[in-house]
Amino acid sequence: MDTTLNKLQGDFQRYLLTLDGPMAKEVVSDALDAQTRLGIYADAYRLRLLEALQTDFVALRAVLGDDEFDAMGRAYIDAYPSQHYSIRHFGRNLSRFLAETDPYRATPVLAEIARFEWAMTDAFDAQDATVATVADMAAVAPGAWPSLRFGLHPSLQRIELQWNAPPIWKAVDENTDIPEPQQAEYPIGWMLWRNEFKIYFRSLSVDQAWMLDQLLTGATFSEVCEGLTEWIDAQHVAAHAAGLLKQWLEDGLIATIDY
Amino acid sequence: MAAASSLTHPPLGFGLGLRTDHYESILAGPRRVDWFEIISENYMVPGGKPLHFLDRVRAEYPLVMHGVSLSIGSTDPLNRDYLRDLKILAERVQPAWISDHLCWGGVAGKNLHDLLPLPYNRETLEHVAERVQQVQDFLGRRLLLENVSSYLTYKRSEMSEWEFLREVSERADCLILLDVNNIYVSSVNHGFNPIDYLEGIPAARVQQFHLAGHRNLETHIIDTHDEPIVDPVWNLYREAVRRFGPVSTMIERDDNIPPYEELLTELDHARAIAREVLSPDAKAREGRNGCSIAAPSKAGARRGASVAAARLPSE
Numbered sequence A: 001m002d003t004t005l006n007k008l009q010g011d012f013q014r015y016l017l018t019l020d021g022p023m024a025k026e027v028v029s030d031a032l033d034a035q036t037r038l039g040i041y042a043d044a045y046r047l048r049l050l051e052a053l054q055t056d057f058v059a060l061r062a063v064l065g066d067d068e069f070d071a072m073g074r075a076y077i078d079a080y081p082s083q084h085y086s087i088r089h090f091g092r093n094l095s096r097f098l099a100e101t102d103p104y105r106a107t108p109v110l111a112e113i114a115r116f117e118w119a120m121t122d123a124f125d126a127q128d129a130t131v132a133t134v135a136d137m138a139a140v141a142p143g144a145w146p147s148l149r150f151g152l153h154p155s156l157q158r159i160e161l162q163w164n165a166p167p168i169w170k171a172v173d174e175n176t177d178i179p180e181p182q183q184a185e186y187p188i189g190w191m192l193w194r195n196e197f198k199i200y201f202r203s204l205s206v207d208q209a210w211m212l213d214q215l216l217t218g219a220t221f222s223e224v225c226e227g228l229t230e231w232i233d234a235q236h237v238a239a240h241a242a243g244l245l246k247q248w249l250e251d252g253l254i255a256t257i258d259y
Numbered sequence B: 001m002a003a004a005s006s007l008t009h010p011p012l013g014f015g016l017g018l019r020t021d022h023y024e025s026i027l028a029g030p031r032r033v034d035w036f037e038i039i040s041e042n043y044m045v046p047g048g049k050p051l052h053f054l055d056r057v058r059a060e061y062p063l064v065m066h067g068v069s070l071s072i073g074s075t076d077p078l079n080r081d082y083l084r085d086l087k088i089l090a091e092r093v094q095p096a097w098i099s100d101h102l103c104w105g106g107v108a109g110k111n112l113h114d115l116l117p118l119p120y121n122r123e124t125l126e127h128v129a130e131r132v133q134q135v136q137d138f139l140g141r142r143l144l145l146e147n148v149s150s151y152l153t154y155k156r157s158e159m160s161e162w163e164f165l166r167e168v169s170e171r172a173d174c175l176i177l178l179d180v181n182n183i184y185v186s187s188v189n190h191g192f193n194p195i196d197y198l199e200g201i202p203a204a205r206v207q208q209f210h211l212a213g214h215r216n217l218e219t220h221i222i223d224t225h226d227e228p229i230v231d232p233v234w235n236l237y238r239e240a241v242r243r244f245g246p247v248s249t250m251i252e253r254d255d256n257i258p259p260y261e262e263l264l265t266e267l268d269h270a271r272a273i274a275r276e277v278l279s280p281d282a283k284a285r286e287g288r289n290g291c292s293i294a295a296p297s298k299a300g301a302r303r304g305a306s307v308a309a310a311r312l313p314s315e
């Protein structure tokens, strides 16, 4: 659509995004000049988005400090303008931005803190589901076990982190000394989920991470047990898998047991 | 009871914006407000705490839905995903009505998350009226459009904001959410008489009032919703009630959110003003004396800045 209104909105938007372009000549100057009036909008645009980032990335802000976070946030605002109707989604690309942009990519823990905090945001308002219980599991007839599948709670977020983002987040949350960034030898699996209205997170051993990912793809109990023999002795594997399931049921992570 | 000819829904009384900080107080205490307004986008999420409390509050109170993302004046196509999600939320909430702003919020697929003013001319008028009709057809109900606070005037504007709002509402057959604070803020920022604004608005279409606080920066006023309502806005509210009658009224507080009790007290002030204006005695007095409030000129606003000269968080 190419109309004067379309052109005007394009110019206004260009000014807000780049502080550049011909917009000022479209605006009346009186007690305040056009540039000042446009500046009110340009300031408000960035402040509103910065506030959204401050809300969603509390730990990242604590690690960077207010001024550095502000500068980083402004660079992100310029690199990833919002495309979603809701400001709720604005921080979605922050982790990616930090991983690919100088100078932040030289400190990889930053992108991982952002990824961890965003996973919390997604767990917070993910779809609701009733959860299965340990009693439901106990009621399963022994003959039905091999073909069982498990539906996981929709709030479950599975991420891999090579740095100590979760302990850093925890220190910020508890207002204790923030640990130095630390890199693990290999990426560690984490799961985050919501139970009632609280967000939980836990690291996963290699076999746990593998099993959880299998359940997510709809694998049966017997398929899971077979694969777990990579790490677990065959004669203990069923008990091991059932033990993990019991723990995840108690965690409120399993929504359905499907026959 | 609405007359058959009335465009508007029956008034709901005095309400507040539903805010996360107040969920527990609202559900714990006795009923102290008549209704709540929600920001639609805050509840356009799959689940969790927001929707849980939404349902609980809805079980006890009438709700209205107030959106910030419709971008009715944008030259981008209407956002179908947004409209779909809005309709899904409306089915859940069964709101008394749905409102959004007379503004635009971005073009070329971008969202600036602001309520940007429109140039008030024929081209915009046709564009907006046509889109309001599309939205109303999709939602199956009349939409309320709210006047926004603004900080600039376009050279391409050919009419006042109130003329534009009146024309849009009549052409599109929509309703009006009159934000009394926004009228005041814009009257200072642009130097018009807020009474002229009220007089230009078609009374039959006014469904709701907003009240809010702002920050007076002396050279201009920023609409921040983070302070109590100031006296000039209360005075303008008095004039609005005098003209438009017992219109559903609510206070918007979006930042620096005080305890629930404090907002209830502020809301009581609105009730008292409306009661006083609408009492038979007041009508008699008005008949003798008429009424007027000073038009806040730029200079007046500078002198009369009763709000502490506030800064935005950072410049």
Ligand SMILES: [Fe+2]
Pocket: B146, B179, B182, B210, B252
């Ligand atoms: Fe408003």
